[in-house]
Amino acid sequence: MDLVAGLGLGGLAFALAAQDTVANFFGGIVIITEKPFTMGDFVETPSVLGTVEDITFRSTRVRTPAEAVVTVPNSTLSKEPITNWTRMNKRQITFSVRVSYNTPKENIDQCIKRLKQMLHEHDGVHKETIMVNHDVLADSYLNLFFNFYTNTTAWSENLDIKQDINYRIIDIFHEEGVEFAFPGQAIYMKKKR
DSSP: OHHHHHHHHHHHHHHHHHHHHHHHHHHHHHHHHHOSOOTTOEEEOSSOEEEEEEEOSSEEEEEOTTSOEEEEEHHHHTTSOOEEGGGOSSEEEEEEEEEOTTSOHHHHHHHHHHHHHHHHHOTTEEEEEEEEEEEEEOSSOEEEEEEEEESOOOHHHHHHHHHHHHHHHHHHHHHHTOOBOOOOOOOOOOOOO
């Protein structure tokens, strides 16, 4: 009887230990057949961010931007949302620039026209969606909102395009007499009577 009980407990322990292996195996099958990513893709999940280096039936190895290699069980990856940044067609750039209330409205309007034209003429910018709009009247500044896409999805090329556009924005602001608004505080002192 003790032998049967021992075998039963041993079988239960084996089944519990094998559960993760089986889950990882089926997770690997899902990843290999559905191909949400392939080796060399830059992916982001709740568990990991980086470039996929190896995919096996049990796990996936990802090299992070810090150059660490993270091994993630496929059972985990198959349950998580996966963003595959490599498969983007274009990369979005969205930011805001603060303008001083001292700038005349006509200067701002002309500046916005020139900024839109500059983005339309820029070789690195996708022409389909270009937005430059005055969108917020804040306490101490007017806000210009920019939204556009680059033609490349490569991160380093995207940064080069963004840098070039930033320099061109500075030039256009200076040429049109538009002042940047910088964060600041005003202190008011009350006179004693």
